[in-house]
Each structure stands twice: as structure tokens, then as C-alpha cells.
Amino acid sequence: MVGLAARSCSRLATALLAFAIAWPFYMGLARQDEDEAVRAALDKAMRQGRAEALAESALARGEVDDAAAYAELAGRLGHAIPAELRSRIDATGAADDEPAAKLRRCATGALTGAITDGASAVCTVAADLTVLGDLRDIVIQGAAWAAGRDYDRLILGLSAVGLGATALSAVTAGAAAPAKAGLSLVKGVRRAGQVPPALGRAVATEIRLVAQGGDAARLTRATGAVDTVRREHGALEAARMLRHAGSLDELGDAASMYARFGRMARPVMALSGKTSLRAFKAGYKVMPILAPPIALLLAAGLALLAGLALRQRIERCA
Numbered sequence: 001m002v003g004l005a006a007r008s009c010s011r012l013a014t015a016l017l018a019f020a021i022a023w024p025f026y027m028g029l030a031r032q033d034e035d036e037a038v039r040a041a042l043d044k045a046m047r048q049g050r051a052e053a054l055a056e057s058a059l060a061r062g063e064v065d066d067a068a069a070y071a072e073l074a075g076r077l078g079h080a081i082p083a084e085l086r087s088r089i090d091a092t093g094a095a096d097d098e099p100a101a102k103l104r105r106c107a108t109g110a111l112t113g114a115i116t117d118g119a120s121a122v123c124t125v126a127a128d129l130t131v132l133g134d135l136r137d138i139v140i141q142g143a144a145w146a147a148g149r150d151y152d153r154l155i156l157g158l159s160a161v162g163l164g165a166t167a168l169s170a171v172t173a174g175a176a177a178p179a180k181a182g183l184s185l186v187k188g189v190r191r192a193g194q195v196p197p198a199l200g201r202a203v204a205t206e207i208r209l210v211a212q213g214g215d216a217a218r219l220t221r222a223t224g225a226v227d228t229v230r231r232e233h234g235a236l237e238a239a240r241m242l243r244h245a246g247s248l249d250e251l252g253d254a255a256s257m258y259a260r261f262g263r264m265a266r267p268v269m270a271l272s273g274k275t276s277l278r279a280f281k282a283g284y285k286v287m288p289i290l291a292p293p294i295a296l297l298l299a300a301g302l303a304l305l306a307g308l309a310l311r312q313r314i315e316r317c318a
Helices: 002-047 050-060 064-076 083-096 099-112 118-128 131-146 153-171 177-191 197-211 217-233 235-244 248-272 277-282 286-317
Strands: none
Touching (some): 002 050, 002 248, 002 277, 050 064, 064 083, 064 248, 131 153, 177 217, 197 217, 197 248, 217 235, 217 248, 248 277
16 A cells, blocks of 8 residues: 555656646747747848838828838837938828827718728718718719729728617617728728738629628628727828738738737838748747657656655655
8 A cells, every 4th residue: 555655656746847847838939839920020120121111102102101011110129220211211200190180080081991000091081981981982882882883892881780780889879880880891991992902802703692691690700800909009000900810810820910019010020021920930930840749758757856855755655
């Protein structure tokens, strides 16, 4: 009986030591792997001058906030952009903050539904959260269809779904409002010609399925992810997030990046070309990927040696 008890105690001690040593070691390496993978991808992009190039491109498009985001991320990573470019970004941003300029862009967003900056994004969503925005788009696109002119099937479909979301929100005390706001942002970015073709096709497919009586849960989750970013970081940030997604699932991945990196998520995705932490880790060097299982084996071996020593002591005491 004494020998059996000693062996049981030895096994228990071995298991406890293995868990105590291996678990924190593994978790620490897993997080290090994730952080280093992101940093390695960004450092490579910075060395290639991509932050400066993207900032210049954003400034040329009139998207000064986008340019400022690249400049800020570069500075955080120790790869500051040229002072002359930084000065142009600051000067353009000051002009865009004039109240009259913001009012004009807000009116443009509300009347046309096109999202080009923060003011137009906020006013586009505000108009579309009522029935007016969807009716506006249905009239515009429907008239083009009836006259045999080119029209945007996706915007027309999104507007029809948006009317349904408005009605559903009314009878569910606002439960459908997140999906409604997400649909509005997709429409606004589509008008600006900035929705990736793959994402546009995926959304159009889901709309057809819903129109045929299918389940709208997948589309609702995707638009809800967009609205989560809108509520946390603003309508413009959520609209520009759409540029980096090629599918409905990637919208959820991109939203998760915002949960991790905050408003730096968009420049991180743009510089790296990745929309999820899985993508960073999949392309990372082999050693960090192998490190966790190696650490587990090492910890298990150490724990076994400690357990055997403990067993000998228990048997001597017995």
C-alpha cells in the first residue's frame, strides 16, 4: 500500500510540475510569436518605404487622416517619414478642419451617399439610418434601370435590404440598427469605387440568397462587425476598413484587428496586406512556430526529473 501511495504521489507531482512549468512558458512564447510576427512584417514594409508611399498616395487622394495614420505608425515603429511630408500632412489637415468645409462634405454625403471623409461618412450613415437614404438610392438606381441605363445592382440590392432592416429595427426596438448602419457604410464605400471586387461579389451573393428567402444571419454578422468598428472608431474608419476585406468572413477578421490594435489597425493592414493575426503567424519564420511545442517537451522533461527525485524521497520516508 505504501508503494502504491508513493507511486501515486509521484505521478501527481510530475503532472503538477509539468503543468506549472509548461503552461506559462507556452503562453508567453505564443504571444511573443504573435507580436514578433506583426512587428517583422511592419518593419519590412517600412524598410521598403511603403509607409511614405502610402502616405503620399493618401494625401494625393485628399485623405489626410489616412496619410496621418501612416505617419503616426511609422513614428511609433522608429521609421519616421520625411519632415517635408509630415508638414504637408499637417497643413492639409488644418484646412480640412474648417467648419465650412466640413459642412459642405456633410451635405454631399447626405444627398449623394458617397463617403469620402469623416464628415460625409457620418452624414451618410445618419441619412441611411432613416428610410430617406434607401429611398434615394432606390429612386436613382431604379430610374436608371427603367431607362435602360447602367445602374449599380449592388447598391440597389443593399437599399432594398436596408429598407427591410429599417422596418425590422422599428419592430424590434432598434435591434437591427447595427446591421442597418453597416449596410449604409458598404453602400457609401461602393459609390466611391473602393469596395474590393471580391467583397462586392460576396455581398451581392448574400443579398440574392436573402431575397430568395435564405437566412440573413451571415450578412447580419458581417455588417454588425462593420458597425462595431463604426461605434468604436468612427464611420470613416469603418468605411475604410472595407477596403481590406475580400469576403464577409474577412470583415470579422478585420474587426478583430481593431480590437487588438485600435485605430492603428488600418495602417497595419494596409502596410502588411494582412487582415488577421492568423495571416501574420502563417508567414512567420519557422523557429517561433516550433518554439511552443519544443518548450512543452523541455518542460515535461524537467518535470519528469523533478517527479522522479520526489518519488525517491517519498519512498525513503515510507
